[in-house]
Amino acid sequence: MSGADDMELKKGGMMRQAEAGLFSVRLHVVGGRLATPQLRAIRNAADRYGRGEIHLTSRQGVEIPHVAQGSLAALKEFLSPSGVGVGVCGPTVRTVTACQGCRVCPSGVIDSPELAEAVDRELYGTPVPHKFKIGISGCVNNCMKAEENDVGIKGWVEPRWEGPACAFCGVCEAVCPTKAISTSGDGRALIVDPTPCIGCGDCVTSCPTGSMREESRGYRVFAGGKFGRRPFLGRRILGMLRTKEEATAAILAVRDFFRVHGKSRERFGDTLERTGFPALETFVKGGVKRP
Amino acid sequence: MTTPMLDITGNVCPMTFVMVRLGLQKIAPSGKLTVRLKEEALKNVISSLKAGGHRVTNVSRGGTIFLLEVEKTSGETA
Numbered sequence A: 001m002s003g004a005d006d007m008e009l010k011k012g013g014m015m016r017q018a019e020a021g022l023f024s025v026r027l028h029v030v031g032g033r034l035a036t037p038q039l040r041a042i043r044n045a046a047d048r049y050g051r052g053e054i055h056l057t058s059r060q061g062v063e064i065p066h067v068a069q070g071s072l073a074a075l076k077e078f079l080s081p082s083g084v085g086v087g088v089c090g091p092t093v094r095t096v097t098a099c100q101g102c103r104v105c106p107s108g109v110i111d112s113p114e115l116a117e118a119v120d121r122e123l124y125g126t127p128v129p130h131k132f133k134i135g136i137s138g139c140v141n142n143c144m145k146a147e148e149n150d151v152g153i154k155g156w157v158e159p160r161w162e163g164p165a166c167a168f169c170g171v172c173e174a175v176c177p178t179k180a181i182s183t184s185g186d187g188r189a190l191i192v193d194p195t196p197c198i199g200c201g202d203c204v205t206s207c208p209t210g211s212m213r214e215e216s217r218g219y220r221v222f223a224g225g226k227f228g229r230r231p232f233l234g235r236r237i238l239g240m241l242r243t244k245e246e247a248t249a250a251i252l253a254v255r256d257f258f259r260v261h262g263k264s265r266e267r268f269g270d271t272l273e274r275t276g277f278p279a280l281e282t283f284v285k286g287g288v289k290r291p
Numbered sequence B: 001m002t003t004p005m006l007d008i009t010g011n012v013c014p015m016t017f018v019m020v021r022l023g024l025q026k027i028a029p030s031g032k033l034t035v036r037l038k039e040e041a042l043k044n045v046i047s048s049l050k051a052g053g054h055r056v057t058n059v060s061r062g063g064t065i066f067l068l069e070v071e072k073t074s075g076e077t078a
Helices: A003-011 A036-049 A069-082 A112-123 A171-175 A202-206 A244-261 A268-275 A277-288 B015-025 B039-051
Strands: A014-016 A022-026 A062-068 A093-098 A132-137 A151-161 A181-183 A190-192 A212-223 A235-241 B005-007 B032-038 B055-062 B065-071
Touching: A003 A014, A022 A069, A036 A062, A036 A069, A062 A069, A093 A112, A112 A132, A112 A151, A112 A244, A132 A244, A151 A190, A151 A202, A151 A244, A171 A181, A171 A202, A171 B039, A202 A212, A202 B039, A212 A244, A212 A277, A235 A244, A235 A277, A244 A268, A244 A277, A268 A277, B005 B015, B015 B032, B015 B039, B032 B039, B039 B055, B039 B065
Parallel strands: A093 A132, A132 A151, B005 B032
Antiparallel strands: A014 A022, A022 A062, A151 A212, A181 A190, A212 A235, B032 B065, B055 B065
């Protein structure tokens, strides 16, 4: 088999193994969620076409290893009725990872699986200059490690102080992990500095009088992160986005920026080192239509 | 009548929350309890008090130690 054939198979989620003639077949999983009939189908497929092994990947994916090249088409057909598709690899938009979000997790601020599904529908498997990973954390506890992804999302709480009932007890200032809250010079107001604020909402949760309120909750975007051989953390871009549609549009725009400015075999973080983050922000703001 | 004092400065989460809950069980509905706690316990203790319907009526501090005056909800029987 030629290298070109190998590459085509890889793009289709079939990775050649070290052992000649065998492939590890990557499946299409969004946010690590599978229904039990799908899990049963995957188990049966691994028994029938592999060696009864299933590999859970580091990014919530599922692979069936030890599949002979001649069985790849049959495996795909076998899984199809369960709704499990074959995944992607190579220079494409990869698995969208997500936590369980606000429908399951008490800390959740946004519905991460819902956003992951929406983003997956728009972007999964689309061609890009190099692999492109998306991770969605439902809150700033950041279980999905937003900054390790080419584009990451975190659920975010924006606090707002309302004066009349405030006792100036100091609790919000004490619990703030980034010391973003301070008392004004005249001692009659509290100031929340949005730059160090990490959107955790601890000040809102802890306020005994309800003076520190939730102004809004939404999505913060991080771009340019990666792991691998030369890890670096993505940086926060844009202001807080308030809807799933805005967040989806922002992720699409980041992907489009990469398509326009990225070079083949260049990770997005390296593209941003060349272009700078302001160019990305300007481009994405055009796509999201928000300040 | 003196407000009972509960000192949880020697406890760590989740025992801080457990101790406060046990402390509240010993007082009558609408009664008061003063909780002495460290700064790092503030968030979890206050949020659990609010979730239980109790009110923090006053807060004072000395360095990193806080005193919370808590009014037990009238609905709390246990």
